[in-house]
Amino acid sequence: MPKAYAYTRHGGPGTEAFIEVDRPVPGPGELLVEVRAAGVNPVDWKLRNGLRRPGAAEAEFPAVFGSEIAGVVAEPGPGVTGFAAGEAVFGNPVGGGYAQYALLPVSLAARKPDALAFTDAATLPVAAATAHDAVRQLALPAGATLLINGVGGGVGVAAAQIARSLGVRVVGTASAAKKEFVEELGAVHVPSGEEGLAERVRAxxxxxxxxxxxxxxxxxxxxxxxxxxxxxxxxxxxxxxAARLGASPVRRARTVEVLDAVARLVVDGTLRPYVTATYPLERAAEALRAVEAGHVRGKVVIEVAT
Structure with missing residues (x-):
């Protein structure tokens, strides 16, 4: 039976386990995807800890980790047109992505360009797409200055590059250990830590x-x-x-058009996903611990053997 990495209840790492699952059956509007790579994001462990997205239903256990994948279509669902078995796709799965198979809604499935590696494609549906939406939401003109608080992670790395491509100056907070990495992105590094942060940014x-x-x-x-x-x-x-401060959350578009746009940015060299660590599915726990520790540079990706 196919296996997946899941959490069996809300809580810490002790709730995590590999499980055997039936091969999913795609419904109308869905693709069954043989997963080749799955991006690892902070939201994964936050959901395990009990985070509930606005409007989301209560979690059903066991709940498979993962909200961004790249892979190959194994079977289109009933009535699905425009996709065929064997096509390479990426997007946001339903029911988790740290698995050998996942269900991908057609509405959140983009074709993977041949020039885009599966590991890079798996970083785009959450991290790069969030960065794209945030930069578009702020709509800064060339020459403006954008502060990215937490520039060293997956979303920050993508946002810095997208903003820089638009002529925006970027100042980013990150740990002292990430100074060279932040400067490689073309951003001005500011040491992180809330005490004295405003003064360091002003300097x-x-x-x-x-x-x-x-x-x-x-x-x-x-x-x-x-x-x-x-x-x-x-x-x-x-x-x-954000609501208390009069600020706003990032407004996510969650469209195939955004996925296509960020894929083009990678292919044309504007956006580098910065996959700095990959783990096989068998070591999914290590991949998640690396992200949960909060010190990762760029993106961590789980690779699933075919």
């Missing part, structure tokens, strides 16, 4: 920042809020604090 950007993208939340978001008009502050990490 790095004496003319001020025009907008901010927060990927950290908590006290660090409070410090960022003191630097920018709340109407020019968006967060992908702390929507509750």
């Amino acid at each position: 790095a950007a004496p003319a001020g920042v025009d907008a901010a993208l927060d990927l950290v939340g908590g006290p660090a978001l409070e410090a960022v809020a003191a630097l920018v008009d709340p109407a020019r502050l968006v967060t992908a990490a702390d929507p509750a604090a």
